[in-house]
Amino acid sequence: xxxxxxxxxxxxxxxxxxxxxxxxxxxxxxxxxxxxxxxxxxxxxxxxxxxxxxxxxxxxxxxxxxxxxxxxxxxxxxxxxxxxxxxxxxxxxxxxxxxxxxxxxxxxxxxxxxxxxxxxxxxxxxxxxxxxxxxxxxxxxxxxxxxxxxxxxxxxxxxxxxxxxxxxxxxxxxxxxxxxxxxxxxxxxxxxxxxxxxxxxxxxxxxxxxxxxxxxxxxxxxxxxxxxxxxxxxxxxxxxxxxxxxxxxxxxxxxxxxxxxxxxxxxxxxxxxxxxxxxxxxxxxxxxxxxxxx
Numbered sequence: 001x002x003x004x005x006x007x008x009x010x011x012x013x014x015x016x017x018x019x020x021x022x023x024x025x026x027x028x029x030x031x032x033x034x035x036x037x038x039x040x041x042x043x044x045x046x047x048x049x050x051x052x053x054x055x056x057x058x059x060x061x062x063x064x065x066x067x068x069x070x071x072x073x074x075x076x077x078x079x080x081x082x083x084x085x086x087x088x089x090x091x092x093x094x095x096x097x098x099x100x101x102x103x104x105x106x107x108x109x110x111x112x113x114x115x116x117x118x119x120x121x122x123x124x125x126x127x128x129x130x131x132x133x134x135x136x137x138x139x140x141x142x143x144x145x146x147x148x149x150x151x152x153x154x155x156x157x158x159x160x161x162x163x164x165x166x167x168x169x170x171x172x173x174x175x176x177x178x179x180x181x182x183x184x185x186x187x188x189x190x191x192x193x194x195x196x197x198x199x200x201x202x203x204x205x206x207x208x209x210x211x212x213x214x215x216x217x218x219x220x221x222x223x224x225x226x227x228x229x230x231x232x233x234x235x236x237x238x239x240x241x242x243x244x245x246x247x248x249x250x251x252x253x254x255x256x257x258x259x260x261x262x263x264x265x266x267x268x269x270x271x272x273x274x275x276x277x278x279x280x281x282x283x284x285x286x287x288x289x290x291x292x293x294x
Contacts, residue, residue, distance in 0.1 A: 058087025
């Protein structure tokens with residue numbers, strides 16, 4: 001196989017800007033008001049590259065509906081497509097705004113997918129069943145309380161009220177979407193705010209069930225997330241679980257990344273605190289095998 005020197009395409013990655021017009025919390029490593037400046041720097045770097053899109057992996061704000069205005073204005077300078085999904089902090093808004101967070105982030109729906117070439121990107125909402133995202137009176141809040149109680153009784157380290165989980169409807173949609181991708185011979189990269197693996201206090205409540213679902217689909221090559229600001233990485237079979245570091249952390253050191261997609265690997269180019277690494281796509285789909293053979 002002759003290795004290509006240029007990627008098939010590339011995209012930018014930002015995790016947890018978590019902006020708020022409030023004083024910093026050095027004890028937590030949170031410098032909320034610095035995020036627009038860091039995001040401007042990241043966008044300038046992205047604009048100098050040929051990218052298919054830029055994804056922001058949730059926690060665009062720390063709290064407060066009014067803070068969306070400032071941080072989202074930064075994206076007006078971005079010359080590429082912007083893909084966003086909500087994190088837990090994006091729902092720290094007044095109750096009347098809970099039902100419109102996805103719309104504020106210009107999402108076509110709470111979960112959806114799109115393709116670039118033969119790569120299908122799946123955008124998920126891990127706050128779907130949680131104690132904070134569903135509007136008041138929504139039955140998902142009661143389901144969330146039940147799920148959290150079960151985890152607490154089991155002593156699970158991710159039994160935290162700032163984590164979330166998927167609804168049965170989203171799981172069914174994800175299963176159908178992955179089946180279609182598998183049938184089409186596509187590579188799948190999933191975006192979600194919350195990690196699944198390795199085991200960590202920040203993981204989704206239903207991480208074990210979701211991992212089991214993914215394990216039966218060889219098309220799933222990567223799960224990209226934020227939420228755990230220190231970052232993390234693990235691999236299960238041919239799926240890479242990449243947790244990107246939080247932009248809101250540190251006073252003046254930035255963190256963001258660019259992913260270069262090749263037939264046989266994903267190259268993560270880290271900027272600032274983000275690490276660079278190579279994610280090998282060891283189990284290629286049938287369509288990829290044909291493309292590589294050519």
